[in-house]
Amino acid sequence: MIDFKIRPAVSTKIILDYCDRINFHMPEQYDVIRNLKDCEPIAFKTCNYALETLEKNIEDKYFYYDMSSYISERWLTFFEDRLISYLPRYHSQHHTQASMLYAFYCAYPGVLASLDWQLIDQPTTLTLLAKRNSRSSSSKYDDLILFGFISKLVNSECIDIKSPILVNLPFDRGFYKYNLDMFGNVNFENGFMSVSVNKSSLEIGNKITFDTVVKEFECYDKVLAAVNMIDADDLSLTSLSFRLGLSERTLQRELKKEGYLVKDIIRHAKFKRALAILIKNKLNLKVTALECGYKDQAQLSHLFAKETGLSPQDYIEQHLINRAM
Structure with missing residues (x-):
């Protein structure tokens, strides 16, 4: 928990x-x-x-x-x-x-x-x-x-x-x-x-009654909230564990119970932020790579390939062109 x-x-x-x-x-x-x-x-x-x-x-x-x-x-x-x-x-x-x-x-x-x-x-x-x-x-x-x-x-x-x-x-x-x-x-x-x-x-x-059942969040939801509080440049297993007040092993174990891996959550978070910055920068890859803290576009391309199986250019053509125009 x-x-x-x-x-x-x-x-x-x-x-x-x-x-x-x-x-x-x-x-x-x-x-x-x-x-x-x-x-x-x-x-x-x-x-x-x-x-x-x-x-x-x-x-x-x-x-x-x-x-x-x-x-x-x-x-x-x-x-x-x-x-x-x-x-x-x-x-x-x-x-x-x-x-x-x-x-x-x-x-x-x-x-x-x-x-x-x-x-x-x-x-x-x-x-x-x-x-x-x-x-x-x-x-x-x-x-x-x-x-x-x-x-x-x-x-x-x-x-x-x-x-x-x-x-x-x-x-x-x-x-x-x-x-x-x-x-x-x-x-x-x-x-x-x-x-x-x-x-x-x-x-x-009509004696209408109202259901009063309260739901509870999964560990994944709480981890995602902590992820959203950490800058992409600083996001890691160590920084995430510290934010949640857990050891790295405990965090990995709790997420594994729900079928998640910390590395996948971190990668997806970095991809989402890179994507938001890319849209803000009107699909300028060079500027986006620098703003995301990458030394060159190759690192941004690697992130896109791992997350989507596509290069940034292919992802733009398939998913963003109509949205940005």
Whole structure:
């Protein structure tokens, strides 16, 4: 078992985009995340660290007021298609606050992020409960992001009847500092965060219940998240093992149980990054080889041949020409 919490890159990428908008330069260690797809996994706390870095280095202590709507809108776009498959089919056009909360619960914890959440199904309400660690090891941004997104989600246009939501926060008012006004009417110091919504008359009358099974990630998913946190030039068995807090032999053994080899994962990660850089450079092989840290194009060609069985030129002709033009 590998103990490494993950979440999708989308949250951190949103923060990086926002920083670009306000001309704030984040430390270069975040650059590796820019070329990832929104759904690709990274280390769980990366998003919090990025926000805390911004908070420490920006004069506007109320910056999150502006950023909150930006994050929530991007999250709605990210989750839009993912939620559809989990929405109950008992209403043909519109959905309920409970069904939207349920779909989010199904689509996020254990599927995209390592989260200790529970869904509490009661006769007239549905509650999403997010457990928190101690005050000193928690980030206010987990609560701020979750509150902002769920507030938008359960009050979206596709919902016919909207009722006020009940929110409990884990810590005291001082924990949230400059962001208190965002919450409105909430309860503090509960030791956990929870959001409760009322069920519709249809859900109550038909005694509709919601499945509350939580899924668990495989070791491969956690390793992939760690891989995505390491620059391609530094990616190796040693650096990956260190990032995960494991010995090299333990990492190899855990992955072998699931049918994976570390060398294949590393090679594929380097190929994906080289491919992203190649597309960014409009298929210029020489520039891409240098940017990937290779001494010449031959090393880039070797990587493509090992991963795809094709030379970079053949791969471009077969897979990228139409995309780039």
